[in-house]
Amino acid sequence: MQTMFTLDQKDLPRRWYNVLPDLPTPLDAPLHPGTREPIEPEALLSLFARTCVEQEVATDRWIDIPDPVLDVYRHWRPTPLLRATRLERALNTPAHIYLKYEGASPTGSHKTNTAVPQAYYNKLEGTKNLTTETGAGQWGSALAFACQTFGLGCTVFMVRSSYDQKPYRKAMMSLFGARVHASPSAETQAGRDALARNRETPGSLGLAISEAVEAARSGTGTKYSLGSVLNHVLLHQTIIGLEAERQMEMAGESPDVVVACVGGGSNFGGLVLPLYRAARERGRTTRFVAVEPEACPSLTRGEYRYDFGDTAKTTPLLRMHTLGHDFVPPPIHAGGLRYHGMAPIVSRLVEDGVVEPVAYGQLDVFASAVLFARTEGIIPAPETAHAVHAAVQIARECAATGDRKTILIGFSGHGHFDMSAYSAYLAGELARAEPADRVYVRAAAAAATRLYC
Numbered sequence: 001m002q003t004m005f006t007l008d009q010k011d012l013p014r015r016w017y018n019v020l021p022d023l024p025t026p027l028d029a030p031l032h033p034g035t036r037e038p039i040e041p042e043a044l045l046s047l048f049a050r051t052c053v054e055q056e057v058a059t060d061r062w063i064d065i066p067d068p069v070l071d072v073y074r075h076w077r078p079t080p081l082l083r084a085t086r087l088e089r090a091l092n093t094p095a096h097i098y099l100k101y102e103g104a105s106p107t108g109s110h111k112t113n114t115a116v117p118q119a120y121y122n123k124l125e126g127t128k129n130l131t132t133e134t135g136a137g138q139w140g141s142a143l144a145f146a147c148q149t150f151g152l153g154c155t156v157f158m159v160r161s162s163y164d165q166k167p168y169r170k171a172m173m174s175l176f177g178a179r180v181h182a183s184p185s186a187e188t189q190a191g192r193d194a195l196a197r198n199r200e201t202p203g204s205l206g207l208a209i210s211e212a213v214e215a216a217r218s219g220t221g222t223k224y225s226l227g228s229v230l231n232h233v234l235l236h237q238t239i240i241g242l243e244a245e246r247q248m249e250m251a252g253e254s255p256d257v258v259v260a261c262v263g264g265g266s267n268f269g270g271l272v273l274p275l276y277r278a279a280r281e282r283g284r285t286t287r288f289v290a291v292e293p294e295a296c297p298s299l300t301r302g303e304y305r306y307d308f309g310d311t312a313k314t315t316p317l318l319r320m321h322t323l324g325h326d327f328v329p330p331p332i333h334a335g336g337l338r339y340h341g342m343a344p345i346v347s348r349l350v351e352d353g354v355v356e357p358v359a360y361g362q363l364d365v366f367a368s369a370v371l372f373a374r375t376e377g378i379i380p381a382p383e384t385a386h387a388v389h390a391a392v393q394i395a396r397e398c399a400a401t402g403d404r405k406t407i408l409i410g411f412s413g414h415g416h417f418d419m420s421a422y423s424a425y426l427a428g429e430l431a432r433a434e435p436a437d438r439v440y441v442r443a444a445a446a447a448a449t450r451l452y453c
């Protein structure tokens, strides 16, 4: 039986898919952090490359991928689609389980899909340096690689808990020429304020974003780059779903359920948005399941409202599912999922009933990740393991009911830099990270009967 489906390089998609004209409900405009009035795209030009700002509000359904970006993509794309037959056998399930493998990229995750075009557009427009934040280190590595490729300087603020857990991610960023600071750092006012409040803070993505934005505003020829959440990031990631759509056809199947993990929503959106379009066009019903950690449950327990993207309240206000911009999630090993908010596009699709959110605890997630590694020989990143766990749950249900579903996993990255987390799990030392003690707004299944607890 064929278990690997690879596209030829000549079949690499040449356009990204923009979902904005196809959303069932249009997005609410971002608001200015000071005036709370709708923000003009022009106001974002001090921070982001012009092309990225244009793509943020683009109305064209298809957007050409520039040739120099395609040239870099070809170093690892198209990525493989694999069928996880040994996992299926281990679960004794009639379900067919596929994974779209983004671990094949130079830095081991999907993040390079947007790092490369963002660095390219900045280079083209005369930027000299990019600043950014990173949680697990995946985004920082990807941007460091992309900046190195196009000859830009790169400064990364890395969330303290990950900085301590993952010294090799820092080494990788340095290897690609980036400057790396643990966040909160003494480099910025936002960082110094946070340290003054609590020297021992594990940090958060929201805080690291404040630092990176501040560093971009105070540097010359310096702009800021975001690895998730925004529309243009999800746009760049649609290359995943566009490839997967054709590879599923090669496999002679179409997915009944698509699962991917959500931190800010970019690998999920990248895989799901093109498949959502294809399903609608062909009149098929497909379930799209967004998997988040119980310790940072923005979709399942957050509120759908305007909020800041960062702790210091410097970014525009986005309407999204949020736990509050000051939320500091427990230091779980899936550092890339420790973000208080969610992509407005993914949030909107949850509100419109297109996307189903679920949340799992890290102990259950690691159990499935170990099963996956032992059967398939691929070690999932702790973030990716959330999607793997959801697929395992669905496949087990199929085993119980005899339902022969086709499940597609968005395999966002490998876990080769997460062996300390696996060691802790195998030694029985991994904590069950409960959501931090704070007031949540429960997004109840029936929106009409929201429970405030």
Ligand SMILES: *Cc1c(COP(=O)(O)O)cnc(C)c1O
Pocket (backbone or CB within 6 Å): 109, 110, 111, 136, 138, 139, 227, 228, 229, 261, 262, 263, 264, 265, 266, 267, 268, 336, 337, 381, 383, 384, 412, 413, 414
């Ligand atoms: C960053 C990251 C995520 C979470 O980010 P999204 O924008 O939600 O995709 C998930 N998996 C991996 C491997 C990551 O590096």
